[in-house]
Amino acid sequence: MDPCRPGSGHPCPATALRCCGAGYRVGVPVGRAGATGRAVKGQLRQVYVNIDGGSRGNPGPAAAAVIVSDGEGRVLAEQTRYLGRVTNNVAEWAALEDAVELLVRMTREHGPLHAVVRADSQLLVRQFNGEYRIKNRALQRAALRVREKLAQHPAVRLTLRYVPREENAAADRAVNRELDRVLKRGEGEGSCMPGGKVDVPRGAFLQRDRVTYAVVPRLAPAGVLDVATLRRLADVVEKHRIPVVKITSAQRIALVGIKPEEVEPIWEELGMEPAPAVGPCVHYVQACPGTVACRYGQQDALGLARCLDEKLVWRGELASKFKIGISGCPFNCCDSWLRDFGAFGKSRGWTVVIGGAGGARPRIGDVIAENVSDDEAIGLVERTIDVYKELAKKGERLARTIDRVGIEAFKARLER
Ligand code: SF4
Structure with missing residues (x-):
């Protein structure tokens, strides 16, 4: 097998994924x-x-x-x-x-x-x-x-x-x-891994009718789809007569209303793995088209989102769920101010925001860095997650952790 050539841009010979540069x-x-x-x-x-x-x-x-x-x-x-x-x-x-x-x-x-x-x-x-x-x-x-x-x-x-x-x-x-x-204790829900509930079909979520299930396949990051994936999804929906197909707020596709005995065949036909849709972990990385397809784009939001998705989604258990939003310019179409970690592009780099939240107790995030590169933004997400793991109480979202300890104290921990 070929040796690794760090920095060459070739896929890793062991994993076939992007080169990690480790040699x-x-x-x-x-x-x-x-x-x-x-x-x-x-x-x-x-x-x-x-x-x-x-x-x-x-x-x-x-x-x-x-x-x-x-x-x-x-x-x-x-x-x-x-x-x-x-x-x-x-x-x-x-x-x-x-x-x-x-x-x-x-x-x-x-x-x-x-x-x-x-x-x-x-x-x-x-x-x-x-x-x-x-x-x-x-x-x-x-x-x-x-x-x-x-x-x-x-x-x-x-x-x-x-x-x-x-x-x-x-x-x-x-x-x-x-x-x-x-x-x-009859737990088993809330896992970051596929099929986190013990007594339900793999990677499925019981619906409000208490009879049927939904599945959310893990697609390419940030909702970018290709023809083959769309065709496979369409074939499965048609064959199994799935009644509801819904684009989710996490830029995924949910197939809803599936009988329990059909869940496993559907996974096999899709050839995809379940996306982490519940549980205390990094749920998703959302991104807008950025410089790839938007005339206002100032940074490559999709490129940064792809890197973050590979590195962070499912990376391990946190105190609560964690969402990331990457926008290509200050218009912030991906609500970067309202995500646990957000970044939006300006001409000289990324502005990085942490501790945002939507939902019942919304919070505008705090800016922790400006004009940073892709690599610096990735380092800041990882450091933010590490500090969040150290400081958060069980079940506490990052916004509430920052409210409790103070943004200056949190930033001081980030710099340690
Ligand atoms: S945030 Fe900016 S770059 Fe992204 S879609 Fe909106 S306007 Fe376009």
Whole structure:
């Protein structure tokens, strides 16, 4: 397989997605087998991370767990997350993503870390190291997110190793505890993953008639469609006589009024995955045509939205839902002032706004940066999400977090 050529614009040979610029050879960084992330000068603190992800049913209700310990076996951090109804492989990748996120946060307190991550899934380890090609699009995106995160945070040096299940028993127990906790309480809704509710068909939402379901396929970002997708949607709607087809506020298409037994065949015929339409995560990135197709456009709103969608949608659980709106000029056709994170284009770059909200308690967002590039805007979204994760109470939207802590305090955290 071809080696990666960072910056060449070629797709990643391991994931077939956009180049992340990290310099990998089929998933392994050039020059250092078995680890990811750039080398960090000076002393690294070594930590051991046990991860596990598992589903009851494959696919079925699933959870991910991460346990970070020091060299003497003292637990430094532990985290579990319910994922909804997904496969074992998806759950294992979710655990690896969670581990990377947690390690990045820990570097702020502990400094640079060398993390020896231990998983009992040969499949995950071989996919990560590039021995197995990842075919599933959602997993390709997960792999890309992990690599990009490590490339952006050289303070985390990560080695992923396979260990037998008995050496990963604590993480396995944590997964089962999380599943027991959620399933016993009859929860299971609100997951960021496809098919978050345990007892409904995959990726479907029960409608107000309590009989039929809606599905919302994940389409190309920002509602840009091609002929093949439109044709496939039309064929499925016609064949299954779906009574309502609705363009949603998230620039997606909802197919409404489906019988439960038809949900799975519809997904198979569509060949698409469910979009995250509920749950505490990045729901969507909205964008206007910008310079691609609007005479007022001053920046490429669709291009920035595509990058953000790849990086952030489904990236992991937050305190509440999170919406992003990108507008190509100050007319703000995508309501950037009213999104958790918004940006609108001016001749010299993006103006970035955070903490906007619509709904019952609307709030105009606060400007945190002006005249920034695409890359700087992407960095600001990621940092905003990290600070939001640190400061928000469970269920609290970003607008309310900023109201509570104050915009100046929030901005100070962004700059740390
Ligand atoms: S925000 Fe500006 S660029 Fe985007 S659609 Fe509206 S007028 Fe056009």
